[in-house]
Amino acid sequence: MKSKPCYAGVDVGASRTKVAILDTSKNLIGHAVKKSGTDFTATADACLILALKMAGKKKSDIKNTVSTGYGRKNVSFARDTKTEIGCHAKGCFLYFPFATTIIDIGGQDNKVIKLDRSGKRTGFKMNRKCAAGTGAFLEEMAMRLDVSLEEMNGLASQSKNMIKLGSFCTVFSATEVLENIRQGKNLPDIVKGVYYSMIKRVLEMDALTEKVVMTGGVVAHNAFMVKMTEEMIGRKILVPDYPQLTGAIGAALYAMQNKP
Amino acid sequence: MWGHVMSDEKKPVRKKLKAASEASRFMANYYHELDAASQKGQPKIAWCTSVGPAEILRALGFLVYFPETHAAMLGATRMSTELIPEANALGYSPDICSYLTADIGAFLRGVTPLSRIYKGIEAIPKPDVLVFNTNQCRDVQDWFAWYGKKFDAPVLGIYTHRNVGKITEAHVASIAKQMQELIEPLEKVSGRSFDLDRLKRVVALSRACSELWRNVLETASAKPSPLTFFDGTTLMGPAVVGRGTREAVDVYKILLAELNDRIKDKEGAIEDERFRIYWDGMPVWGRLRAHSDLFSGLKASVLASTYCNSWIFSALDENDPFNSMARAYTELFIVRSDDEKETYIKKMLELFKVDGVIYHDAKTCPNNTNCRYGMPQRLEQQTGLPSLTINADLNDMRMISDEQTQTNVEAFIEQLEENQT
Structure with missing residues (x-):
C-alpha cells in the first residue's frame, strides 16, 4: 500500500x-x-x-x-x-493562531518577531552583533562556572538571593561572574543572575505587544527562564510543545x- | 544527493550604465590634475570637507581635494579595515569616524587607493590650506587639524548650526559671515585677489551640477527604477569633488540622457524589480558589491537614499553667492532637527514610491545614522511602510556580520513579499 x-x-x-x-x-x-x-x-x-x-x-x-x-x-x-x-513565525502561528510577539532564543542569535492576527509579520528584530543574551552566552557562562548546560536550569531554580550582572558584553559579564565567585556567592544565585542578564538583553530588543510566545533551544532546555521572564514582564508566556x-x-x- | 534538489536560483544583476565610464574618466582627470599640481607646487591645493565651501576655493584658483572621498575609496577598495588600527594606536578611538581613522592610517602606512586605481599617482596631494565645515561632524575638524600639523599648512573652518528646524536669516547670516571671513586668509595662501564675478560663475556651475544631480537621482522614481543607490554611490563622485566645474556638469548631462532613455524603454536597473527600497545612512563601502548583489538577487531595487541626495544644493544662487551658499549648506539634511529629517524622509518615501526602508546604523558615524532615536518606529506608524535596521559601518568591516545582514535582509524581503500577497 x-x-x-x-x-x-x-x-x-x-x-x-x-x-x-x-x-x-x-x-x-x-x-x-x-x-x-x-x-x-x-x-x-x-x-x-x-x-x-x-x-x-x-x-x-x-x-x-x-x-x-x-x-x-x-x-x-x-x-x-x-x-x-x-519559519519561526509560521511555526508559532500554527499553534497560536492570533496576534503574538515571539521571542526566540537561539544558539547564536535572538529574534523578536511580531505577527498580526492573520499571521502576517509586521516586524522583526535580531540581536545586534553581540552574543549576550544568546545560547552562546549561556555556554560561555556554564564553562566559567564549571557546570554542564543541563545542570543550569535546576541550579537557577534553587536560587534564594539572585546576583545581578549588569554588562552588555559577554566578556565583561564573565568578569562579573568571576568576581562573584571570588566573593564566595552561591552558585545557584550566580546562575539565576546569568538567566536574568539574558532576559534583560532580550527584553530591550523590542516592546512586547500582544500575547508573548517563547521558542528556541534555550527555552526548550531552560524552563525556569520562561518562569523568570513571566515574573519580569508580569504576563503569562505561551510555549509550544516543542519550542526547539x-x-x-x-x-x-x-x-x-x-x-x- | 537524493530526493529533491535545491533550485538553481537565477540571480538578477545590476546593469552597468554606459555613462559610468564618463564619471570614471572625470575622476581620473581630476586626480591626475591634483597630482601634477602637488608635484609642481602650482596651482595651489586646498583640502575641503565634502560639503565645505568648495565654490570659494575654486573662485580663488585652488584645486580642491576632498579627504572624505579618499576615505570612501579606502573603504570601497577594502583597504580601510587594515589601516584603521594604525590611527587607533595613536589615540584615535575605534568608536570615532572610520573615515578619519582609515585615512590617517593610510597616510601613516604610506598607502593610497589612488596609486592602485590611477597609474602614476603615488601619494595624495599635499595641501597648501585645509578648510572644513563642521556640518558633516566635529570629526572633520580633528581630521584636518592632524594633517595641518603634518603638512605645516593653515587650517580654516566654518562652524555649522546643528539641530536646525526652520532656517532663519540669523542662521544664514552667521554662516555667510564665516564664509566671508575665510577670504582674506585664503587670498594670502593663494596669492590671488578674490574676484566676486568669478565666484558667481563658480556658484552658477555648482548649481547647474546640483540640479542635474537631482534630476539624475529623481529618475529613480520611475517604475522600474533605472538607477540604484549602489550606482549612485559611485556616480556621485563628480557631484562631490567636481561641483563648480563645467566638466562635472557635462558628465551629468550624459548620464541623465541615458537614464531617461532607460525610462522610455522601461528598462530597470535590475531585472524584474519587485520591491522598491529606500536606504537611509551611509553606504557600507566595503560591501557595495555584496549588498548590490544581495538585493538584486531578491529582486529588490534599493533605488534612493538620504546619502546621495545630500549633494543637492538647490538654494545656490549666483546673484547672492555668500548668502545662498550659507543657506544651501544649512538646508543640508545632516544638520537639521529630527522633525525636519522625518518630514524629509517621508517626502522621499512618497516620491520614490517605496515598499520599505533600510536604516544603516553605522557604528562610527552617529551623524549619518538616523535610527537611534525612534525615527524608524515613528515613520512606520505614520507611513505604514516596514523598515529594517542593519548594524554595520561605513569603513570598519570589523563591525559587520555578513551572515546577520544577509538573514535580516532576506527576512525583510520575505516579509514584504508575504504582505503583498
Whole structure:
C-alpha cells in the first residue's frame, strides 16, 4: 500500500540542527535534533533519517522540503530555503493562531518577531552583533562556572538571593561572574543572575505587544527562564510543545504551502 | 544527493550604465590634475570637507581635494579595515569616524587607493590650506587639524548650526559671515585677489551640477527604477569633488540622457524589480558589491537614499553667492532637527514610491545614522511602510556580520513579499 505523503522542514542552526516531518494534516509525526557540528550537510542528512524513522516514513514519501537557519543553503535535499525569522513565525502561528510577539532564543542569535492576527509579520528584530543574551552566552557562562548546560536550569531554580550582572558584553559579564565567585556567592544565585542578564538583553530588543510566545533551544532546555521572564514582564508566556522545533515546523509548513 | 534538489536560483544583476565610464574618466582627470599640481607646487591645493565651501576655493584658483572621498575609496577598495588600527594606536578611538581613522592610517602606512586605481599617482596631494565645515561632524575638524600639523599648512573652518528646524536669516547670516571671513586668509595662501564675478560663475556651475544631480537621482522614481543607490554611490563622485566645474556638469548631462532613455524603454536597473527600497545612512563601502548583489538577487531595487541626495544644493544662487551658499549648506539634511529629517524622509518615501526602508546604523558615524532615536518606529506608524535596521559601518568591516545582514535582509524581503500577497 502506498504510504501517505509528508513534508519536511530542516532548521540548521548555529548550534543544533532540527528536522520536523509533518503529515498532510500538519501533525508533527517525526523529528530529530543533533549538534550541527562542522558538516551541516551530513548532519541534516542524519537528522532526516532519524526523523523519518520516527514517522515511519521513507524518503520517497516526502513531497517537499524547505530548509532554514544559518546553514539553510547547505541542505542538499531541500528544494527551497526560507529565513529562520519567517519559519519561526509560521511555526508559532500554527499553534497560536492570533496576534503574538515571539521571542526566540537561539544558539547564536535572538529574534523578536511580531505577527498580526492573520499571521502576517509586521516586524522583526535580531540581536545586534553581540552574543549576550544568546545560547552562546549561556555556554560561555556554564564553562566559567564549571557546570554542564543541563545542570543550569535546576541550579537557577534553587536560587534564594539572585546576583545581578549588569554588562552588555559577554566578556565583561564573565568578569562579573568571576568576581562573584571570588566573593564566595552561591552558585545557584550566580546562575539565576546569568538567566536574568539574558532576559534583560532580550527584553530591550523590542516592546512586547500582544500575547508573548517563547521558542528556541534555550527555552526548550531552560524552563525556569520562561518562569523568570513571566515574573519580569508580569504576563503569562505561551510555549509550544516543542519550542526547539518551531523553525523546522515552520519550514515544513512552507514546504506544504509551496509544494511543487 | 537524493530526493529533491535545491533550485538553481537565477540571480538578477545590476546593469552597468554606459555613462559610468564618463564619471570614471572625470575622476581620473581630476586626480591626475591634483597630482601634477602637488608635484609642481602650482596651482595651489586646498583640502575641503565634502560639503565645505568648495565654490570659494575654486573662485580663488585652488584645486580642491576632498579627504572624505579618499576615505570612501579606502573603504570601497577594502583597504580601510587594515589601516584603521594604525590611527587607533595613536589615540584615535575605534568608536570615532572610520573615515578619519582609515585615512590617517593610510597616510601613516604610506598607502593610497589612488596609486592602485590611477597609474602614476603615488601619494595624495599635499595641501597648501585645509578648510572644513563642521556640518558633516566635529570629526572633520580633528581630521584636518592632524594633517595641518603634518603638512605645516593653515587650517580654516566654518562652524555649522546643528539641530536646525526652520532656517532663519540669523542662521544664514552667521554662516555667510564665516564664509566671508575665510577670504582674506585664503587670498594670502593663494596669492590671488578674490574676484566676486568669478565666484558667481563658480556658484552658477555648482548649481547647474546640483540640479542635474537631482534630476539624475529623481529618475529613480520611475517604475522600474533605472538607477540604484549602489550606482549612485559611485556616480556621485563628480557631484562631490567636481561641483563648480563645467566638466562635472557635462558628465551629468550624459548620464541623465541615458537614464531617461532607460525610462522610455522601461528598462530597470535590475531585472524584474519587485520591491522598491529606500536606504537611509551611509553606504557600507566595503560591501557595495555584496549588498548590490544581495538585493538584486531578491529582486529588490534599493533605488534612493538620504546619502546621495545630500549633494543637492538647490538654494545656490549666483546673484547672492555668500548668502545662498550659507543657506544651501544649512538646508543640508545632516544638520537639521529630527522633525525636519522625518518630514524629509517621508517626502522621499512618497516620491520614490517605496515598499520599505533600510536604516544603516553605522557604528562610527552617529551623524549619518538616523535610527537611534525612534525615527524608524515613528515613520512606520505614520507611513505604514516596514523598515529594517542593519548594524554595520561605513569603513570598519570589523563591525559587520555578513551572515546577520544577509538573514535580516532576506527576512525583510520575505516579509514584504508575504504582505503583498
